[in-house]
Amino acid sequence: MKPWKNMLLSLTVSVGLFASSVPALAATPAASAPDTSIQVNGKAIDYSHGEAIVKKGTTLVPVRLTVEALGGKLQDVKNGTVRIVVNGKTVTLKEKAQLIGGVSFIPVRSLAETAGYDVRWDRQTHTVLLVSKATGEAARGFLWEVKNGPTTVYLVGSMHIADDSFYPLRDEFEKAFAEADYLGVEIDVSKAADEAQQKMVLEMGSYTDGTTLKDHISAQTYKELGELLKANGLKADAFDQFKPWVVETTIGSLQTSEAGYEAEAGIDLHFIQQAVKNKIPVLELETYESQLGMFNGLSDELQERNLKAAIEGFDTVVDSTDEMAEMWKSGDEKALLEMTTAIAADPEYYKALLVDRNVGMADKIDGYLKSGKAEEYFIVVGAAHYLGNEGVLKLLEDKGYTISRK
Known part of the structure; x- marks a missing residue:
């Protein structure tokens, strides 16, 4: 079974932000694999x-x-x-x-x-395949348009971590953004390194009652985590002060960042940087605190399940992220929907990660559409939020809007 939970984080929340708040850990080389x-x-x-x-x-x-x-x-x-x-x-x-x-x-x-x-x-x-890129073919990605009277909203499905192969984007993205009066994002990730944000991660994601990670997960999961960390040049107890949700997101970033996927190249940050440069107002559909609170509010049982999934899928994170990157660049809605709906097998996680947040996002977008002004909004949120019966697109259609893909 594919590690859908870990993959979906790159399509739903800015998980790369957590790593910046976790203390740097010295690493030593792991064993080589001569058969590659x-x-x-x-x-x-x-x-x-x-x-x-x-x-x-x-x-x-x-x-x-x-x-x-x-x-x-x-x-x-x-x-x-x-x-x-x-x-x-x-x-x-x-x-x-x-x-x-x-x-x-x-x-x-x-x-x-x-x-x-x-x-x-x-x-x-066990082979790395290097394939010549097709020249002149830009990534398709995910872009939709919604209109209401004089107001236009463009909806962009983001992948929060990316690499240089995602760019340049199609002209349709850049043209729509060039006409935008506002940029809307989940949270302004350019502020992630702020001292206040880092403090928030540490306060919400660390144990302050004298206990450690070892006291909150099973002995078997703790053992498997320790073995994974040691195999990657870290101390077995390197993350003892942190809650499972912080450890889960951090160990995933260890693989993707070394493979070249970075939050700095994410679709949302790409447009945030342009908005700052062009002095376009940036609107946040959520808050940094609400995203962290979503993770922190997960039950202990779910946090451990997610951590176990991250440990078991560690060696396939890069492959899975490569697959997800190809899905985004090809604009494959069928594959995106499959990834999105797969998480529904875990009702608590599905509700917290997508359902509840989709409602809030759709309500914000509905408010923009009802402004009655000749304005254009360029909304960039994780691609996994859009499709399915409880996705943002369906919620907007239920409100009477017609949506077209670009």
Whole structure:
């Protein structure tokens, strides 16, 4: 069964925010996986030295041989900074190289995406597949339009973590945003690093009664968590002060961030940054406190179930996020609906994560539509909020609005 719960967080709440409030933890390399192979457009790279290795879930490859296999050229490596030549242009990689056995290694995703390749994973053959990106084809994503008299609302389904392959967005997104008088988001994630927000996470997500995580989850779950943390270079008790919902969201971010998916590249933050630059008012449909409160209000039993799911699905988080990214970029409503409705199997989680929040969002959007003014609103919330019988689109249709996909 796919780890739907962990995947859906990237479509429903800004989970990347929690990691910024959890103390940094020193990590050491995990064991390598020498059987990982790399293919470029279906052809395996024959490394004469320095085979691909895996550390903490990240596949590292020899820089020179890999960039040449991708049709590029290594310019130089100085103090870990890698410069390559792609299509006649010199580009500096964001990731630093590591010197292993006298060979410079770099995360394969960083190198491949810079060279213009999509990165996929074949779990059965333990192979990283690098596939040339189609040129000139922008991601479809999710965009709908609702009108009421002189007022127009554009509804965008966001993926809260993303990478450079999501951009540039289709012209329809940028044109609609260019005409917007207001940007609406779940919460303004650009404020996530504020001291007050970090304090709120620590106050709500930490135990203050003298107990620790070990006292609130089963011995088996605590053991499995400790083993996972140690396998990834952390201390087994690294998260003892935090409640299960904080631990769950944080360990998920360990994998996705190393795979290149970051909140900084999320669709909502992309438009927030543009709104600030263009001095467009940013409206929040929810509050930071309400999102944290939703997690903090989950029953102890559900928090442990979610934590167990995160532990069990840890090794497949990147694969699942890759799958979700492809779903978003292709604009596949069927796949989105499948992901969304799958969570209904857990009634408490479904109600808290989607149903209750969808009602609040739909009511806010209804209010914008009833302004009676010739204004345009550009609303960006997690894609999972829109579809299904209890989704935002259906709730707006029940209020009498006609919605068209763009």
